[in-house]
Amino acid sequence: MLTNNQTNNLDKLIKDFNFSGSKEYKLIVVFGLLGDFDSFEYATNLKKFINNNQNKKIDIFAIAIGNEIGKDKFCNFTGFPKKNLKVVYDNKIHQDLKVSQGVDVGLGGWINLLIMLSGINSFKTIKEVFRGYTGDRNSKQIFYDDDHINLFDLIKFPGVFFKNTCGDGYLRPFELATYRLINMLEILQNWKDYIINNKYLPQRGASFILNNKNQIIYKYFSNDILGYSSTMEDPLAFLSEKCK
Secondary structure, X not given: OOOHHHHHHHHHHHXXXXXXXXXXXXXXXXXXXXXXXXXXXXXXXXXXXXXHOOOOOXXXXXXXXXXXXXXXXXXXXXXXXXXXXXXXXXXXXXXXXOOOOOOOOXXXXXXXXXXXXXXXXXXXXXXXXXXXXXXXXXXXXXXXXOOXXXXXXXXXXXXXXXXXXXXXXXXXXXXXXXXHHHHHHHHHHOXXXXXXXXXXXXXXXXXXXXXXXXXXXXXXXXXXXXOOOOOOOOOOHHHHXXXX
16 A cells, blocks of 8 residues: 555646546556666557557556656657656655665665666566576567667677577567667667666666546556566566456
């Protein structure tokens, strides 16, 4: 259960950013930095969900730490709708909602991030990193035969490579790791636009589904890098479950 203060702050966020929507449900996603691995991956999955569920009875809104330049690049890269994403310059909203700020050992955002990437106080991270290399029979594939994969402009290959080496119909070995490397390259190439302040690198996110009476019917607070869902093998399973 959320506290009264958290509920009131979520209501205020919805009003302040006009996240009213017209459908029966709405999903409010609180990203960390625009340039966070989770933000990129989550936004891309949400874009696919929107494309595949045009008639679904849910509006999807998001808020992230960033600026308008970063927002434009983020939406162009991930496909997340610009009109449904708002950016803020600090993590006050995250604090108001009691979203995890990640590890803080007092040595700056970079050190805090590296500590979390090692799995300290970010227990799902190592498992999720390994899943990217080993594959997952319980997850959907990412790349398809006609996709063109480009790494550093040095390594280029078609998506059918994964099919030819490991089959298809599931998340193949190295497929998720390749996808995350593509995201990482985009972030590094546009670092100043995506990462407006290094101190927010450890900041985690949260997700809330509300009904048409603005009652919260689902909530999830992330504590881990690469842990934006409770079911990372099917990150958006909660949408189908809660908004049938």
